[in-house]
Amino acid sequence: MKCIVCNCATSAGLSPWHMICPSCHYESADLKPMVNQQQAHEQLNEHDREIALKHLRAENFKAIVEHISELASPCAKSLLDVGSAHGWFLEQAATRFQVTGVEPDVAVGGKAAARGLPVRSGYFPDALAPGETFDVIVFNDVIEHIPDIGSALGACNAHLNADGLLVLNLPSSRGFFYSLSKLFARIHWNGPFERMWQKGLPSPHVHYFNDSNLTTLVTSHGFSIARSFSLAALSTNGLLERLRLVGKVNPVALYVQYAAVICAIPLVKLFPSDIVVCVFRKQP
Numbered sequence: 416m417k418c419i420v421c422n423c424a425t426s427a428g429l430s431p432w433h434m435i436c437p438s439c440h441y442e443s444a445d446l447k448p449m450v451n452q453q454q455a456h457e458q459l460n461e462h463d464r465e466i467a468l469k470h471l472r473a474e475n476f477k478a479i480v481e482h483i484s485e486l487a488s489p490c491a492k493s494l495l496d497v498g499s500a501h502g503w504f505l506e507q508a509a510t511r512f513q514v515t516g517v518e519p520d521v522a523v524g525g526k527a528a529a530r531g532l533p534v535r536s537g538y539f540p541d542a543l544a545p546g547e548t549f550d551v552i553v554f555n556d557v558i559e560h561i562p563d564i565g566s567a568l569g570a571c572n573a574h575l576n577a578d579g580l581l582v583l584n585l586p587s588s589r590g591f592f593y594s595l596s597k598l599f600a601r602i603h604w605n606g607p608f609e610r611m612w613q614k615g616l617p618s619p620h621v622h623y624f625n626d627s628n629l630t631t632l633v634t635s636h637g638f639s640i641a642r643s644f645s646l647a648a649l650s651t652n653g654l655l656e657r658l659r660l661v662g663k664v665n666p667v668a669l670y671v672q673y674a675a676v677i678c679a680i681p682l683v684k685l686f687p688s689d690i691v692v693c694v695f696r697k698q699p
């Protein structure tokens with residue numbers, strides 16, 4: 416298999432479904448998405464997981480909107496959020512932009528639309544009208560799920576106005592927790608590594624980038640890099656809810672874990688973050 420970034424032959428990774436490019440360190444997984452096909456209980460777990468992440472997402476989305484506002488031209492108005500899920504980013508971005516969301520999960524998107532958010536049901540770019548363009552297109556935790564990423568980037572270019580911004584918020588292969596999960600996988604404890612790739616979930620990750628190989632790929636589709644920054648992958652806000660979801664633990668064990676993570680946060684901040692955001696500008 417050839418690397419989608421640098422065209423080198425990829426090598427076997429840490430699982431039969433995992434590949435790594437020895438040259439640019441891009442990683443891929445042969446895991447199949449199954450949106451709208453999952454069992455009801457799995458949907459519920461995914462929903463709980465999202466709710467537990469709400470506090471962290473809200474802080475991070477606020478920071479992303481601030482960066483976009485700084486980089487966008489003063490007359491930039493329209494913003495498209497691809498995979499808008501519960502609509503939390505739309506709500507945050509609506510303070511500055513005229514927003515539109517696209518969401519393939521009918522149940523999740525329907526709930527956001529019922530709250531009055533402008534969400535269309537479907538996939539990007541099929542849910543857009545031909546020739547429909549925006550000043551900003553955002554993917555929050557979405558691009559790493561799209562198998563044909565080259566076509567998606569081409570469609571981004573086609574649906575952006577001149578000088579438009581493409582914002583990719585995604586997990587980083589340089590991240591502390593991802594690196595730790597790879598270390599565990601090497602000693603045959605695969606659970607954390609499979610969790611990082613969301614193996615077995617309705618929409619698993621199929622790519623793992625770092626800011627460098629992502630920039631190489633995106634700039635080959637008619638963009639230049641405007642800014643990249645990292646965001647916290649751990650926050651004390653909502654942490655207890657996140658830990659509760661990890662498994663059925665007794666209350667004592669839960670609070671011991673909580674205290675341990677609170678103490679570890681300053682240490683974790685010394686290492687590269689697991690969340691990177693890259694902002695690209697459409698080239699003339």
Ligand SMILES: [Zn+2]
Binds near residue numbers: 438
């Ligand atoms: Zn490569």
